[in-house]
Amino acid sequence: MASQIERNTIYLTEEEAERIRNTVKNRLKKCSELVGHAREPRDLKAAISRATGASLMADMGGAPDPEMTRTKGWGGTLPVVAVGQPYPPCIIALQDLQPVTLGDLQMETHHRGRRLTVKRASPVVTLAARSWTMVKDEVGDEMERLEVCLHKSRHDEDVLESASVFVIKEPYFTLTDQGEATIRIDHPSDLIVCRDEIIANTAEKVASTCKDRGNAALKQQDLWLAHAKYTEGLKVARQEIVSNTNPDLARDISRNRAHVNLILNQLDEAKTDAKASLTGRQDQRSKDLDSKAYFRAGCAAYNLGEYQEAKGFFEEQQKLTPGDKDASTNLRKIRMRLHEQETGIYDWEKIRDGLSRARPRVDAASFINNTNVRDSPGRGRGLFASRDIPAEGIIMCEKAFCVVWGHESEALTAMTYDLRDDRIRVSPVGLSKSTVQKLLSNSSQIERVMDLYGDYQGDGKNVSWTEDGPVVDTFRVHDIISRNTFGPGSQYGEEGATNASTGLWIWSAYINHSCIANAKKECIGDLMVLRAIRPIAAGEEIFHSYDESSDYDARQTALMNTWGFQCNCTRCDAEKADDPAVRKKRRELVSEADAFVKRENWANAKRLTIAKAQRLARAINDTYDSERYKGVPRVAIQRIQEWLAKASPHFSSA
Numbered sequence: 001m002a003s004q005i006e007r008n009t010i011y012l013t014e015e016e017a018e019r020i021r022n023t024v025k026n027r028l029k030k031c032s033e034l035v036g037h038a039r040e041p042r043d044l045k046a047a048i049s050r051a052t053g054a055s056l057m058a059d060m061g062g063a064p065d066p067e068m069t070r071t072k073g074w075g076g077t078l079p080v081v082a083v084g085q086p087y088p089p090c091i092i093a094l095q096d097l098q099p100v101t102l103g104d105l106q107m108e109t110h111h112r113g114r115r116l117t118v119k120r121a122s123p124v125v126t127l128a129a130r131s132w133t134m135v136k137d138e139v140g141d142e143m144e145r146l147e148v149c150l151h152k153s154r155h156d157e158d159v160l161e162s163a164s165v166f167v168i169k170e171p172y173f174t175l176t177d178q179g180e181a182t183i184r185i186d187h188p189s190d191l192i193v194c195r196d197e198i199i200a201n202t203a204e205k206v207a208s209t210c211k212d213r214g215n216a217a218l219k220q221q222d223l224w225l226a227h228a229k230y231t232e233g234l235k236v237a238r239q240e241i242v243s244n245t246n247p248d249l250a251r252d253i254s255r256n257r258a259h260v261n262l263i264l265n266q267l268d269e270a271k272t273d274a275k276a277s278l279t280g281r282q283d284q285r286s287k288d289l290d291s292k293a294y295f296r297a298g299c300a301a302y303n304l305g306e307y308q309e310a311k312g313f314f315e316e317q318q319k320l321t322p323g324d325k326d327a328s329t330n331l332r333k334i335r336m337r338l339h340e341q342e343t344g345i346y347d348w349e350k351i352r353d354g355l356s357r358a359r360p361r362v363d364a365a366s367f368i369n370n371t372n373v374r375d376s377p378g379r380g381r382g383l384f385a386s387r388d389i390p391a392e393g394i395i396m397c398e399k400a401f402c403v404v405w406g407h408e409s410e411a412l413t414a415m416t417y418d419l420r421d422d423r424i425r426v427s428p429v430g431l432s433k434s435t436v437q438k439l440l441s442n443s444s445q446i447e448r449v450m451d452l453y454g455d456y457q458g459d460g461k462n463v464s465w466t467e468d469g470p471v472v473d474t475f476r477v478h479d480i481i482s483r484n485t486f487g488p489g490s491q492y493g494e495e496g497a498t499n500a501s502t503g504l505w506i507w508s509a510y511i512n513h514s515c516i517a518n519a520k521k522e523c524i525g526d527l528m529v530l531r532a533i534r535p536i537a538a539g540e541e542i543f544h545s546y547d548e549s550s551d552y553d554a555r556q557t558a559l560m561n562t563w564g565f566q567c568n569c570t571r572c573d574a575e576k577a578d579d580p581a582v583r584k585k586r587r588e589l590v591s592e593a594d595a596f597v598k599r600e601n602w603a604n605a606k607r608l609t610i611a612k613a614q615r616l617a618r619a620i621n622d623t624y625d626s627e628r629y630k631g632v633p634r635v636a637i638q639r640i641q642e643w644l645a646k647a648s649p650h651f652s653s654a
């Protein structure tokens with residue numbers, strides 16, 4: 001993400017930038033001095049009363065959020081997040097970790113191999129980019145602060161508010177920016193949320209009670225609780241003692257959980273649950289239940305973009321309940337998706353008509369058959385054409401893996417201070433949060449995302465799983481988002497500095513930059529459409545422009561700040577050799593030309609106005625050295641030339 005956002009640019013004053021840097025550096029200094037020190041006990045009463053006060057203030061919107069920073073230009077406040085000090089998430093199952101108590105904690109230490117069970121002891125304080133609360137441990141005579149950084153909600157619910165008992169895997173005990181001791185969670189998989197326990201009678205009764213409680217929670221629309229109850233029930237119902245005598249109980253719970261998972265967008269588990277619920281029996285009731293299960297599995301596969309698999313599920317549904325309209329409607333939709341996937345032919349009118357602010361995502365398949373990914377010397381990997389593509393032809397179309405639109409509640413922009421290069425950037429942290437949520441809910445997608453380029457490697461594309469679920473390294477996601485996201489444009493109303501729409505398109509993320517691009521992108525909803533600017537031959541690398549500034553210095557600065565590289569294309573080589581005075585002159589002329597184009601309507605332009613445009617075009621052209629710029633596009637002249645071409649086709653050449 002660029003540190004400047006179109007329309008409303010965010011600037012930090014020097015003092016504010018200095019304050020951010022000093023706060024983070026002071027914290028690091030204090031932390032390094034305290035490594036291994038014993039934890040200081042807290043005054044229990046004072047800790048609870050402070051947390052209660054802070055929570056009340058935050059709820060009323062009046063809390064002085066210590067992590068917010070004031071900005072210039074746009075003039076509002078943004079949260080600040082320090083990045084660049086990654087540590088790996090725990091990859092050990094809860095049962096293999098040894099217990100630790102609050103009294104055992106040591107300062108600035110990752111308690112590897114340990115687990116800490118805590119109970120919430122105060123209200124939760126919810127701030128813009130973190131939530132915190134006071135907790136007691138099982139011994140109960142100590143209290144500590146527990147905070148979840150950035151990735152603090154799941155399915156729109158604050159995780160700390162969602163339960164009262166938590167187990168922290170390999171707790172990290174450190175300091176806040178304000179110098180207060182805290183247990184800190186950065187990876188959601190390091191925090192296990194414990195729901196209410198059921199008092200068990202017999203195993204079957206426990207499972208069946210869980211099912212009933214899940215059903216009741218579902219009726220109340222408490223999806224998370226419903227999911228938790230079904231999960232508890234399934235654990236018991238799948239034990240031999242129950243499954244030998246009542247195998248249908250696990251099937252029923254799985255079928256119900258598949259439904260909840262579909263609503264929660266937990267598609268991998270929805271599909272697995274639906275398949276696990278199949279009875280295969282031929283009586284009408286069983287056939288109806290299996291038809292329901294195939295429908296759920298089909299919907300999950302469809303939403304994952306696995307159209308062939310979805311087709312198989314809906315065909316089975318149709319066989320079991322031939323009159324079912326859902327199956328035939330879905331099979332018709334799948335035929336369209338498979339056609340799009342194979343041919344790249346889309347019904348654009350229908351797609352555009354179906355889009356709105358309330359439905360900003362397209363129901364369409366991705367088309368990537370014309371491209372492949374391979375090494376691009378000096379640039380890592382790149383995307384290449386696998387067949388000839390004519391000018392204006394579609395190179396590829398891709399559905400976003402994740403988009404956060406500016407008008408959605410997930411949109412969150414923060415200032416990130418990166419300790420690795422000492423830079424403060426404007427970052428779409430809301431997109432990082434949503435991406436992590438999506439990966440935790442759909443672990444089959446983790447490898448695809450983790451294979452993308454990011455500075456911090458972590459465990460690369462290896463997916464870690466424990467019995468407690470998938471593990472997602474949020475630091476790696478942050479770095480991937482920093483280098484691979486694009487804006488889909490403000491298609492649904494005004495966007496400003498704090499709510500710019502951003503998205504991640506996995507296949508398009510392999511496209512490298514060139515200032516002489518051969519491809520241009522356009523977004524229709526969350527579908528990215530990439531077209532050839534000129535004919536592209538099979539085997540050629542595809543390039544688009546990450547930054548379109550015509551000014552060499554502005555472009556290089558943006559490419560270095562946001563994507564971490566210096567461009568060495570022929571245009572940059574030619575522009576680099578320009579005398580700085582010539583570059584300055586060109587910049588001034590381009591500003592003049594831009595103002596002219598904005599001011600003067602080309603339709604019915606008078607001869608005098610056209611003559612002025614021609615003079616401007618010639619003046620810009622004269623800033624180019626004819627030898628050095630042989631065969632290199634003179635981009636600065638393009639806008640005024642386009643105006644001239646429309647105003648007076650006869651006089652269009654400079």
Ligand SMILES: C[S@@+](CC[C@H](N)C(=O)[O-])C[C@H]1O[C@@H](n2cnc3c(N)ncnc32)[C@H](O)[C@@H]1O
Nearest residue numbers: 379380381453483484509510511512513563565
């Ligand atoms: C969106 S990714 C492109 C795919 C990436 N090359 C890969 O290997 O996955 C952006 C990153 O690719 C590299 N890159 C893109 N264009 C480049 C260029 N013209 N020259 C050098 N590196 C480039 C930079 O490291 C940049 O941060």
